[in-house]
Amino acid sequence: xxxxxxxxxxxxxxxxxxxxxxxxxxxxxxxxxxxxxxxxxxxxxxxxxxxxxxxxxxxxxxxxxxxxxxxxxxxxxxxxxxxxxxxxxxxxxxxxxxxxxxxxxxxxxxxxxxxxxxxxxxxxxxxxxxxxxxxxxxxxxxxxxxxxxxxxxxxxxxxxxxxxxxxxxxxxxxxxxxxxxxxxxxxxxxxxxxxxxxxxxxxxxxxxxxxxxxxxxxxxxxxxxxxxxxxxxxxxxxxxxxxxxxxxxxxxxxxxxxxxxxxxxxxxxxxxxxxxxxxxxxxxxxxxxxxxxxxxxxxxxxxxxxxxxxxxxxxxxxxxxxxxxxxxxxxxxxxxxxxxxxxxxxxxxxxxxxxxxxxx
Numbered sequence: 001x002x003x004x005x006x007x008x009x010x011x012x013x014x015x016x017x018x019x020x021x022x023x024x025x026x027x028x029x030x031x032x033x034x035x036x037x038x039x040x041x042x043x044x045x046x047x048x049x050x051x052x053x054x055x056x057x058x059x060x061x062x063x064x065x066x067x068x069x070x071x072x073x074x075x076x077x078x079x080x081x082x083x084x085x086x087x088x089x090x091x092x093x094x095x096x097x098x099x100x101x102x103x104x105x106x107x108x109x110x111x112x113x114x115x116x117x118x119x120x121x122x123x124x125x126x127x128x129x130x131x132x133x134x135x136x137x138x139x140x141x142x143x144x145x146x147x148x149x150x151x152x153x154x155x156x157x158x159x160x161x162x163x164x165x166x167x168x169x170x171x172x173x174x175x176x177x178x179x180x181x182x183x184x185x186x187x188x189x190x191x192x193x194x195x196x197x198x199x200x201x202x203x204x205x206x207x208x209x210x211x212x213x214x215x216x217x218x219x220x221x222x223x224x225x226x227x228x229x230x231x232x233x234x235x236x237x238x239x240x241x242x243x244x245x246x247x248x249x250x251x252x253x254x255x256x257x258x259x260x261x262x263x264x265x266x267x268x269x270x271x272x273x274x275x276x277x278x279x280x281x282x283x284x285x286x287x288x289x290x291x292x293x294x295x296x297x298x299x300x301x302x303x304x305x306x307x308x309x310x311x312x313x314x315x316x317x318x319x320x321x322x323x324x325x326x327x328x329x330x331x332x333x334x335x336x337x338x339x340x341x342x343x344x345x346x347x348x349x350x351x352x353x354x355x356x357x358x359x360x
Contacts, residue, residue: 010125010126010127011036011125012036013036013127013351014036014124016105016131016132018099019088020067020256020340021329021341022047022130023067023344023346025347025348026038026344028068028094030097032349034348036126037185038125039117044087045089046081047136048136049081049085050084051081051158053160053161055075055186058074058235059077060243065338067091068341073087080247106119106173108295110296128351130327131328132329132330134289137289139157139276139285140287150262150265152270152280153278153280153324154282166191166281169194169279170277171195171280173283175282175284175285179283181244185241196257196259199341202238203238203239206240230305242251255295262280267280267303295327296320296323298326305320307324307331316342316343318346319350329343
């Protein structure tokens with residue numbers, strides 16, 4: 001396809017990231033006839049899915065939502081890192097989406113009415129921007145005293161090496177989210193595990209539509225107030241799937257409170273308790289990958305990016321309060337596969353409104 005020249009052309013919109021949210025936004029922008037390009041840092045289609053661990057099957061994921069105008073792959077035992085990238089790649093080709101890769105956006109600045117997007121020596125100028133960079137490139141590891149002294153292995157879930165690498169090692173899993181539960185379910189049958197979290201986990205049997213809406217609304221409220229985004233699971237609670245029942249029988253989900261410090265061969269609690277471990281597996285989540293937007297000054301003093309609420313659509317809050325030229329999808333209330341597609345539609349509509357207002 002013929003992509004805009006990064007030097008001479010001014011785009012109506014530019015999408016950063018080609019995961020679920022970015023592809024949905026591009027689809028709806030194309031539907032509305034908006035001249036745009038999608039810049040993706042990955043070498044291949046698939047967004048963050050191409051980097052998931054090998055043992056994560058399609059049966060293990062919470063679900064992959066349909067991209068607009070398409071049907072997502074069914075559950076299977078096939079690796080998610082293979083199935084989903086193939087789905088995304090086919091989607092890009094079928095809809096002839098203007099994706100350019102690998103292009104890692106480093107900086108977005110304002111130049112009068114336009115936004116200037118820089119990636120190495122290349123620069124694009126655009127009237128609006130849809131940011132869909134997700135969180136995968138920003139794994140979060142909290143600091144604890146002595147963390148640098150640990151002589152064993154420390155790894156974040158973003159770089160999980162697989163069950164065979166950890167077989168026979170004593171593994172401490174840190175974190176209270178769905179990833180921690182899934183990895184404990186995989187590891188406990190083959191090695192000794194310990195689980196620590198900051199707060200006791202809240203277990204649920206199921207999540208009906210009303211509870212799901214309430215959870216997403218709570219996340220949307222944080223975004224509206226400019227607070228750092230919280231994960232949806234932090235307000236929905238956790239549940240065990242059939243494949244995790246063996247780990248439960250082995251006591252893998254008997255949680256311990258957070259330790260006070262890390263020592264060379266283990267961790268110690270404030271009451272003096274010590275546990276020797278070979279590996280610390282940080283299942284401590286991610287932060288939004290938005291550092292390239294820093295020159296625009298979008299962050300509030302509370303550390304988040306405030307979004308304009310969209311009445312009647314809690315997952316459609318995408319417009320940055322500080323700079324309405326910028327839409328954020330897959331951020332805050334839309335940080336899920338379902339929410340990302342819905343936010344893509346809302347962002348495209350907001351882009352069209354912005355362009356119309358600028359032309360009036």
